[in-house]
Amino acid sequence: MHDGELFPVCTNCNWEPPPPELVFRLKEKLEKSDRSVVSFPSMQGGYALGGIAGGADIFVSTQRTPMEADALRAMVFQIAALLFLLAAGLVGVTLAANIVLVWPLRRLTHSVRKWQMEGVFDGRVTRSMPLELQRLGQAFTRATQRLSRHEARLQKAMAHQELLMKEIHHRVKNNLQIVASLLNLQANQIAHPEVKAEFALARDRIRALATLHRTLYAEDTLTSLNMAVFLKDLCEQTFHVAGEADAGRIQLQVESDSFWMDPDQAVPLALIVTEVVTNSIKYAFPDGREGVIHVRLTKNGSLVTLSVGDNGIGCSFDPASGTPGIGLKLIHGFARQLKASLSYSGKEGVLFTLVMHLDKAQNP
Structure with missing residues (x-):
């Protein structure tokens, strides 16, 4: 009724009034809706509310019969069973795919990585794998075996080549020492001081x-020289040959950054150092004077700076004073060979400065 009171339309139907909250919700829904009937489903059945003449509404309640309830339960059970079977099927397919495809691929990938790191390939091909994966694993196995054989041959050839190169440097060093000894013997037979x-x-x-070849023979690499070791060895040998190693009259200071240089650049550099140090020993400290000869080699990026000099009596490099000696000509020639800038001064001692670019900076 319009005042909210409920009256049943049947006289003997055991009708039970619905909850007031439900009726109130349906009335709100009907007022807000542009339809004449609104409904509300429930687990037991359903409810509907619609307007009739005279401002009254009719409220209808339906309940499922036992057969309908059984049918609903059966349908829900079947849907749940289908969902379960679908999920089980998906799990089974995923597991089968992992066993048949994913896990063999992972094992094959792990075998390839292990081969890259350790040089040993173990494909572990089994008959449970798909035929394509079996063929792929067998192909990898054959390819890695061939690569391992080729690598072993290359390593053997490289070791043999390195041994030959060391032997060549050793023989060249010995031959150069023999030539130096012959020149020394020949010099002892000459009376003229200048000759x-x-x-x-x-x-x-x-x-x-010879010192350069000896250093190459002693190093682990035959394509570059550790300049800190080589320069110190070279200067100490020059001092020893000149007889100044134990005299104590002239001090030798050798400073060098630790870096590697290609022998093609190290040879002219070594000859320049030998030339300047030898001349300083002979001419910079006459009449028993004491002094210092310094050799410094620094590296800044690809730029290498060589500084060789002494604090002796100095020297005149004025072209007007006469024809330059063969030593200075050689130094200029070696600097051109290195494509380096050369500067020198003879005031308050001799100082030669050479600036060049490093072609190869190897770090064995």
Whole structure:
């Protein structure tokens, strides 16, 4: 009724009034809706509310019969069973795909990575794998076996080549030492001081080359020189040959950054150092004077700076004073070979400065 009171339309139907909250919700829904009937489903059945003449509404309640309830339960059970079977099927397919495809691929990938790191390939091909994966694993196995054989042959060839290169450097060093000794013997037979000095200079240059080959033979790499080791060895040998190693009259200071240089650049650099150090020993400290000869080699990026000099009596490099000697000509020639800038001064001692670019900076 319009005042909210409920009256049943049947006289003997055991009708039970619905909850007031339900009726109130349906009335709100009907007022807000543009339809004449609104409904509300429930687990037991359903409810509907619609307007009739005279401002009254009719409220209808339906309940499921036992057969309908059984049918609903059966349908829900079947849907749940279908969903369960679908989920089980998906799990089974996923597991089968993992067993048949994913896990063999992972094992094959792990075998390839292990082969990259350790050089051993173990494909573990089984008959449970798909035929394509079996063929792929067998192909990988054959390919890695061939690569391993080729790698073993290459390593053997490289070891043999390295041994030959060491032997060549050793023989060249011995031959250069023999030539230096012959020049030294020949110089002892010469009475003219200037000619004897030229023989001694030639001997020192050859010994510098022998020192380079000895250093290459001693190093683990045959394609580059550790300049800190090589320069110190070269200068100490030059001092020893000149007889100044134990005299104590002239001090030798050798400073070098630790870096690697290609032998093609190290040879001219070593000859320049030998030339300047030898001349300083001979001419910078006459009449028993004491002094210091310094050799510094620094590296800044690809730029290498060589500084060789002394604090002796100095020297005049004025072209007007006469024709430059063969030593200065050689130094200029070696600097051109290195494509380096060369500067020198003879005031308050001799100082040669060479700036060049490093072609190869190897770090064995």
